[in-house]
Amino acid sequence: MVFTTSQWSSLQQGNFYIGAAAVGPTELAHNDNYVFALPARHNYAFPPGYEEVEKILQNGALVYIN
Numbered sequence: 182m183v184f185t186t187s188q189w190s191s192l193q194q195g196n197f198y199i200g201a202a203a204v205g206p207t208e209l210a211h212n213d214n215y216v217f218a219l220p221a222r223h224n225y226a227f228p229p230g231y232e233e234v235e236k237i238l239q240n241g242a243l244v245y246i247n
């Protein structure tokens with residue numbers, strides 16, 4: 182998911198919600214303009230390939246370049 186920094190701030194303040202999960206998305210990375218996030222239920226029901234996604238995320242798949 183990609184949010185502007187103002188959208189992310191508004192989401193964190195509870196001004197709006199994404200999905201039906203009890204928790205919101207998790208921030209993966211951000212820059213001055215955008216926040217990149219993972220949906221709360223990205224692995225709900227353990228779809229095929231969820232283990233690979235978890236492994237990729239744990240190994241720092243997102244690279245921030247200035």
